Amino acid sequence: MNSRFGSNALSILSLAVLWEVTGRAMDSTLIPPLSQIAAAWWKLLSSGKLLANLSMSLTTLVIGFLLAVFVGVVLGLLMGRFRAVEHFLDLYVNALMSAPTTAFVPVLILWFGLGVESRIAVVFLFSVLVIIINTMTGVKQVDTVLVEMARSFGAKEREIFFKIILPAALPAIMAGLRLGIGRAVKGMVTAEMLLTLTGIGAMIMQYGSAFATDSLFAVILTVLLVALVTMKAVQWLDRRLTGWKAEIAIE
């Protein structure tokens, strides 16, 4: 853990130094030195503009992602457990999984308008499929001996589901959530840039077209930070829920 933290810090530090040196040497608006970006970031932060937009974006992200988790886990469990449901739905899930999700944005605008609803829908669509597929795979990979064991002790379908299938599939479900949160962040920014110029995405478009590269990079770095923090949050939840799995992996 400590050595990892050290390596991370060293990596960030060397990149920062490289960036600063390159920026100063180039002396161009295309790659502003990091110190200039930091100054722009501080200005955006102290004016309250960044936080206002960020909170708008995060609201979209959280609602869209939670919906995706709920729908994705429920559908994934059903598809994994019941072959009929799987055969009914896997065609669409696989098709949507490989199709570029951005292509659906115009349809979502038509359905949900230009408000927050369609942004939530984009976040949802970006993250739900990978959660469905991971959950389904997790359920299918449950050791049949464990199910047999439960049945031999008189477990009914309900008990098998909650006491065996769900906990056994949890590591795979959590892996789906980890992938899903990354996609949700992508969906959030995509929606804000393509749909309704709001939140973080609007700031990116605005500063990009104005060649305000220092502010642009400040916002992009903020997006990276959001992605990292949300990912860490899901990882933390994963460790809390499936600690037993991590211990097995270490051995």
Next chain:
Amino acid sequence: MSVQTVQPVQFVQQVQNPLESSNVLNGLNGLNVLNESKHLVEIQGVSKSFHKTVKESTTEIKALSDVSLSIRENEFVSIIGPSGCGKTTLLKMIDGLIPYDSGRIVINGKPVTAPGPDRAVVFQSFALLPWRTVLANVEFSLELRQLSKEERAKTARDYLKRVGLADFENHYPHELSGGMQQRAGLARALAVNPTILLMDEPFGAVDAQTRQLLQEELLELWQRERKTVIFITHSMDEAVYLSDRVVVMTPRPGKVAEILDVPLPRPRVSEQVRRHAKFVDLTNYIWESLKRAMENHH
């Protein structure tokens, strides 16, 4: 007639003066063969086929053919046979996990249709839940039986103590050796206080020394708890050491080749029993019987 108790000819010739206790045992056997109502488990002409579909064509695999076997209360019966002879299938049918095609399996006068509280299985691969501690794993079998939380924990601890795992209740299965994991599996099965313990090659996945230790512990437990045990195994000396009777099965489709009495006195002390002339003879006889069954098959 559902019982065919065949005395190994070789064996009888070699042992002229059987021990007193074995006389008693044989006497009881004779009595119970006549009095079928004393049998706890009656397997009558049971057959089972599996259907395997590869592309369009379905092939039928006959796993068991006309198996008959009767088991008395408190009896320790081993079933031995080559791989794929349907031993495990038979055990699962006795438990009610899978249905049989024809014939009848009757326990305590009632035909088996589903798993019941009178039976508990010990699995070869332990089948412990990796996300639960040892204590919670033993409690699993009790959770399905409407016991209060305190009662569950108390019973589970009691049985963990009996299998020598009292100090490991908070460990996770992966932190334990194979032998200890199977002790937990045994505690889980015993905790529901079944009449019949169904053991599917329970010591097949542990090393040789642990295996011998577990066999001794199982006998001690069996002596104390007085369960009826149906024990599937590959190992001839394991079958002889543990059992009152050994059922030898033929290769697929599995049939009962013969049923042998094990007239070794109890309690059986491992070191002594294994050097006993009868033990050696009987083990050899089973080997011959298995070989014969396999040769006849080809």
